[in-house]
Amino acid sequence: MIISDEGLSEAASKLPFLEELEISICPISKHAVETIGRSCPLLRSFKFNLQRCKGYVCDDEAVAIAQTMPELRHLQLLGNGLTNEGLQAILDGCHHLEYLDLRQCFSVxxxxxxxxxxxxxxxxxxxxxxxxxxxxxxxEDLDFWFYPSD
Incomplete structure (x- = not known):
């Protein structure tokens, strides 16, 4: 299922007690990540996986996580385009983090x-x-998402 930034933001705003969230193979913006963080202050586990194709480099989502999800204990970013600067921001902003999955984050x-x-x-x-x-x-799931057949 594909969800829009607006739909995800609206749903998050109604779930202030949410502690775990997984988003996989669904591109969302840093604004939606910020809304999730602000709306769900009890969020302890965030899985944000396979967001971009290989070669994509961007720290926007990492900075949004760092600025709005200080209570995270578990963060999975498989296939994210963050760099060392984005990772540094996460480490600085998420003081309780004890599980970090950076598999296929090739810019780190x-x-x-x-x-x-x-x-x-x-x-x-x-x-x-x-x-x-x-x-x-x-x-193959990732290839389909980013390179759909005509």
């Missing part, structure tokens, strides 16, 4: 202080190059 380079910070803080850290074998959607 976990090195130096950033890697140390992640390793020290996270109880469970999935690196960008870790295999996504346990993820329920396949690469």
């Amino acid at each position: 380079r976990l090195v130096g202080n950033l890697e140390r910070r992640c390793v020290e803080r996270m109880k469970n850290l999935r690196h960008p190059c870790d295999p996504p074998h346990d993820y329920e959607f396949s690469a």
Whole structure:
């Protein structure tokens, strides 16, 4: 099912006690992410997966998460276009984060202080190059979403 930014924002505004949310293979804007964060202050787990095709680079959604979801404990961003700057923002804004999944976030380079910070803080850290074998959607699903046949 595909949902619009407006539909997702409207639904989130009616769910202030929401603690877990998963959005997969559904492009939404940073504004919708911000609305979710502001409307659902108890959000503890956010899965925002396979959002962009390979080569897409953008920290907008990462910054929106950092600014509006301070209570997150679990964050999965499989296939997101964030960079080290976006990851830094998340680490700075989400102080309770203990599970971080960055698989297929190929613009993130976990090195130096950033890697140390992640390793020290996270109880469970999935690196960008870790295999996504346990993820329920396949690469073919992603290819269909971004490259539909005519």
